Every structure is written in C-alpha cells, then in structure tokens.
Amino acid sequence: MAEMNEQLEKLAYEYQLLQAQAQLLAQNLELLTLGRNEFQAVKETLEELKKVEDEKPEILVPIGAGSFLRARIEDKENAIVSVGAGYAIEKNLDDAVTYLDARIKEYDDAIAKTQEGLKKLESQLGELAQKAQRIQQEQAMGFSVKK
Template sequence: MENKEQLERLAYEYQLLQAQAQLLAQNLELLTLGKNEFQAVKETLEGLKNVEEEKPEILVPIGAGSFLKGRIEDKNNAIVSVGSGYAIEKSIDDAIVYLEERIKEYESAIAKTQEALHQLEHKLQELAQKAQQLQQKQAMSFKVPKK
C-alpha cells in the first residue's frame, strides 16, 4: 500500500512540474517573439541609415497584407515605444542603442527561462525514474496466491 501512495504522490508532483514547464515554454516563446520584434525594428533603422534619399518612399502596412505608399519625412529621428503606452522621439543612433539594450534584456530573460526549464525537465526525469523503480519493486513483490 505504501508503494501505491508513493506512486500517486509522484504522479501528482509530476503533473505539477509538467504544468510549470508548459508555462515556462509558453513564456519562452513570448520572450523570443518580443526579442525578434525589437531585432527587426533595429535592423530596419540600421538599414534606413544607409538610405541616401532625403525622403525615401516606403510601404506602410495597414493590415491584412495591405499597404499604402508613403514617404519618410524625417529619416534622422524615430519615435520609439518606451512601454506603458508611451513613446519618445530619439535620433536614429540613440534609438538603435535603446533597442540593443531592450534586446539584451530579452536575451537575459530568455537565458534565465531556458535554465529554469532545463532544471524542471531534469526534475521530471528524476521523478519518472523514481516512479519506474517503485513500479518495478511493486511488480517484483507481487505474489501469486497458492491454491
């Protein structure tokens, strides 16, 4: 009976850790998407620095894969989101530095999340091994009643 209770406890703990791992994996996906978005903006601004035209023509996305033609009036400055619905104007170089800092923050958060996920996966493997050992003990101690 003791083995059965231990197996039930291990199964419950395994389910909890599995749920935590799933949340961490989802968080990791969101962090990666966020980092990629900042990276794309940074690359766009870096590309803009190399454009010689004073007011280059661009395509402005308006949704559903549709665009409007437009012109960049000021290619030396960008309005950058600083969070909580606020945005500020920065020079292109300052905006790139700001974006690089945000990317580094994302990379740090990604690394920490990956490490936490790795530790959880290790714990899950340990629990699975313990459960397997208990099941083997239980199977070996099972006796067929004599008639």
C-alpha cells in the same frame, strides 16, 4: 504495497505540477522570443534606414490584411520608439538603435533565465519518472530494494 501506491500517487501529483510549470515556462519562452525578434526587426530596419541616401525615401506602410500604402519618410534622422506602458519618445536613429540594443539584451537575459529554469524542471521531471519506474519495478517483483 499500499505504501508503494501512495508513493506513486504522490510522484504522479508532483510530476503533473512540474509538467504544468514547464508548460508555462515554455509559453513564456515563446513570448519572450517573439518580443525579442520584434525589437531585433525594428533595430535592423533603423540601421538600414541610416544607409538610405534619398532625402525622403519611399516606404510601404502596412495597413492590415497584407495591404500597404505608399508613403514617404519626412524625417529619416529620428524615430519614435516605445518605452513601455503606452509611452513613446523621439530619438535620433543612433540613440534609438542603442536603446533597442539594450532592450534586446534584456530579452536575451530573460530568455536565458527561462531556458535555465526549463532545463531544471525537465531534469526534475526525469528524476521523478525514474523514481516512479523503480517503484513500479519493485511492485512487479513483489519486494522492496533498500538503498
């Protein structure tokens, strides 16, 4: 009986560890999805800008708290895109879209790997729960079933 309690405690500890890992992966997945969506929005904006016929189109520039300023785009052929670590470079719109596509693919790959890891953890959590349930059933019945 003491051995079964020890097994249950061990399973409970493993379960908590896996659950914490799963929670971290779920949070990471959410951050990756937000990042990917931001890059996608920028890409779509640049693609739409290429279709605009006005030489200096008017836009609304967000300044915070749901407020905007009217502005004109002086150079609609180029965009300044972030390349990470606080650096940005100027690219023509086609190159900027190509760069953003590559970044979106990186995010998609990271999202897929994170989802795969989360599925594995969920599977392990299910297995641990089943083991614990079997041990509890054996305890309730007062005997152990040999495998």
